[in-house]
Amino acid sequence: MNTHQLKEEILDFINHADERFIRLVYSMVESEKSETGFFNITNDEMMERAKKSLKSVDKGLARDIHEFNKDIAAWKKNRAIK
Secondary structure, eight states, rough: OOOOHHHHHHHHHHOOOHHHHHHHHHHHHHHHHHTTTTTTTOHHHHHHHHHHHHHHHHTOOOOHHHHHHHHHHHHHHHHOOO
């Protein structure tokens, strides 16, 4: 079974699981995040992400920061978030 199939099967199981199991999985994820530095990436990974971002900008796939901020403000207003 490949990784994609495993993820799909796990998600399906989680979608039908009881609260006890969800809390168990959540605690495992939280533990893993704190032990492995879940959000840490290497310099090479950061450079690769930056290069991909620049390619997106070159292709016109990025949005202006002012446009983005307007979208966020509208989203917050629609959800009554301050």
